[in-house]
Amino acid sequence: MKANVRRIGNQFTKHLCSLSLQELVDVNHSLLAALGVSHPALEKVREISSKLGLKSKLTGAGGGGCALTLIRDGKVAIDDHKAHL
Numbered sequence: 001m002k003a004n005v006r007r008i009g010n011q012f013t014k015h016l017c018s019l020s021l022q023e024l025v026d027v028n029h030s031l032l033a034a035l036g037v038s039h040p041a042l043e044k045v046r047e048i049s050s051k052l053g054l055k056s057k058l059t060g061a062g063g064g065g066c067a068l069t070l071i072r073d074g075k076v077a078i079d080d081h082k083a084h085l
Contacts, residue, residue, distance in 0.1 A: 022055045022070060029057035042067050048084045
């Protein structure tokens with residue numbers, strides 16, 4: 001049993017190491033949402049970000065704290081995102 005858990009853990013670690021920062025943000029948010037610590041407003045921010053090709057995740061102590069969004073370089077990307085929120 002322990003060897004199986006270790007093997008699965010190692011496979012998951014290798015998989016995470018192959019992901020980009022954007023993909024890791026998605027994985028992290030999905031795990032937090034599955035724990036029930038997201039909030040409808042944060043999911044809306046995430047939906048808007050996704051439509052703009054950006055990645056967002058919740059941050060804070062859970063239950064609707066704050067959203068962190070990875071923004072591409074440039075003021076235009078920031079202004080685009082703000083305009084849709």
